[in-house]
Amino acid sequence: MDEKDWIAIRVLYEEKSITRAAERLYISQPALTYRLKNLEKEFGTSIFFKIKGGIEFTSEGIHLAGYAGEMVKKLQQTKDYMLNMQNEVRGTLRLGVSSNFAQYKLPKLLKRFSIQFPHVQFNVNTGWSTEIMHLLDSSSVQLGILRGNYEWYGIKTLLHKERLCLISKKQVELDNLPELPFINYKTDSSLKNLINGWWHDRFSEPPLVTMETDRQETCKEMVKNDLGVSILPEICMQPSDNLHTYGLSYKNGEPVLRNTWLMYNQESLKLSSVRKFIEFLNKNVTL
Structure with missing residues (x-):
């Protein structure tokens, strides 16, 4: 087995579909099938079997996929450390970034960092x-930028905090909020819990939800067209939106804040590119 075999096995194990795996690997289905058949010959066993709508891995295949994942990770670490031994700050930063932060903050930050350190490349996953x-958890990224409160046993530092805001096309009274059409959007559980906690602190009746949208930007466009009100993190708001915004507070006067955290393992600090990027974030992202 070589690096291409390891990656092919891992991608196939994740996708459970030869078609989708071939698309991710940018190779044809026959080429992937040929590679897999050669692996089965090499190990003298079946790696997977077909089922309706995809494939399932055999016990031997599951063991091989685990081995392949470990080898891919070790090879990437070796490449990182070899680059780190050189004098220049270089290599590939593997980042996992919350969608909102990635959309509204990250591009300008990466641009400024790349000007300082032109030999550093970026591999960015958002979601x-x-x-x-x-x-x-799977060590697929070296640094994670997450919003909300999550348990993490590595290093975790507060990077940014912002207020939640009610947004509306026209001026509204917060006390009348339960009577106004409210627009929801899909988001992660931490933000949902924060919004629900504030609502239950202020009102005894539920919101009058008149619309469900797939994402925050769609929701904001609906509000711009006066189809209802909604609650968004401050990071999503732009002056050009021309909306009324009301910073939310609990009954006791405390603002409703959403935290953004930087998380990573101690091991990652061995890489100069990671250390420099952490220093850069701490200097350029204000609380």
Whole structure:
């Protein structure tokens, strides 16, 4: 087995589909099938079997996929450390970043960092914070930028905090909020819990939900067209939105804040590119 075999096995194990695995690997299905058949010949056993709608791995295949994952990780670590032994700050930063932070903050930060350190490349995965936690746990990324409060047994530092805001096209009275059409959006559980906690602190009746949207940007566009009100993190708001915003507070006067955390393992600090990026974030992202 070589690096391409390890990666092919891991991707196939994740996708459970030869078609989707071939697409991710940017090779044809026959080429992937040929590679897999050669692996089965090499080990003298079946790695997977076909089922309706995809494939399932045999016990031997599951063991091989685990081995392949470990080998891919060790090879990447070796490449990282070899680059780190050189004088220049270089290599590939593997980042897992919450979608909102990735959309509104990350591009400018990466641009400024790349000007300082032009030999550093970026491999960025974005998604909900729960997804970023999985990437951190599996060591698929070196650094995670997550929103909300999650348990992490490595190093965890507060990077940024912002207020939750009610947004509306017209001026509204917060006390009348339960009577106004409310627009929901899909998001991770930590933000849902924060919004629900504030609502239950202020009101005894539930919101009058009139619309469910797939994401925050869609929700904001609906509010811009006066189809209802909603609650968004401050990071999502731009001056050009021309919306009324109301910073939320609990009954006791405390603001409703959403935290953004930087998480990583101590082991990652051996890499100069990781150390420099952490220093850069701490200097350029304000609490």
